[in-house]
Amino acid sequence: METELITITEYCFKYDIEPEFIVSLEDSGIISLITVESEKCIHIKQFGELDRYIHLHYDLQINIEGIDAIRHLLEKVDAMQQEIKELKSQLHLHQ
Template sequence: METEFITITEYCINYDIDPSFIVALEESGLIIFTIIGEEKFIHQEQFSELDKYIHLHYDLQINIEGIDAIRHLLQKVSQMQEEIRELNKKLRLHE
């Protein structure tokens, strides 16, 4: 059975990531650590977002501030797409 949490150290070793990058993501509010005892963990629900941030940073050389801006813009686009879907539903009802 797969655990829901992984330590920062394990994650960084498994994915060959610098721990300071993960800490910087947490400090900027992009991810949230779960503290159990005296150790910090990453919840598996954050893995897909974390994978995106790793790709943006290591493959595309985007800094933490840029990642935050991209995340914000993608959230706005998603909200707008949902609003368009809702408006289309309303429009179809009136046709």
Template sequence: METEFITITDYCINYNIEPTFINLLEESGIITLTIINTEKYISLTQLNELEKYVHFHYDLQINIEGIDAIRHLLQKVSQMQEEIRDLKKQLRLHES
């Protein structure tokens, strides 16, 4: 069976990240961690998001509040793009 999680400890060691940063992301509700036998894990499905947040924080020096704001704005943009696609489909249906 393939694992669906990676320990926060392993992730932090492999990517040279402070565990406190990941804990702050969790406390802010930006990511969700799973606790198994007192060890914190992140699901593999969230790794892409986590890598974005690591980039924002360590490379661009954006704090947790800024990351949360950027995340919110990116979600809004994505929702609007989806709405535009749906409206274009409806428009094509009415044109034909």
């Protein structure tokens, strides 16, 4: 399991970002961190999302609140797309 985790310190050094940004994402409930031996770690399953948030924040200058709003809207779009797929499937069954 430990190979699936990376410390915030390592991650921030590798990607040249501020650790406070990662902590702010956790404080806002956008990501979840895992504490191992008193050090906060990121699970590899969150890397894709985290990369998106880094891009939004550092490249597009979007603050934490904006990232949270964007994340929420994208989740709604995904749910609506899933619902459309299900409705299309049901429609095909009735034809």
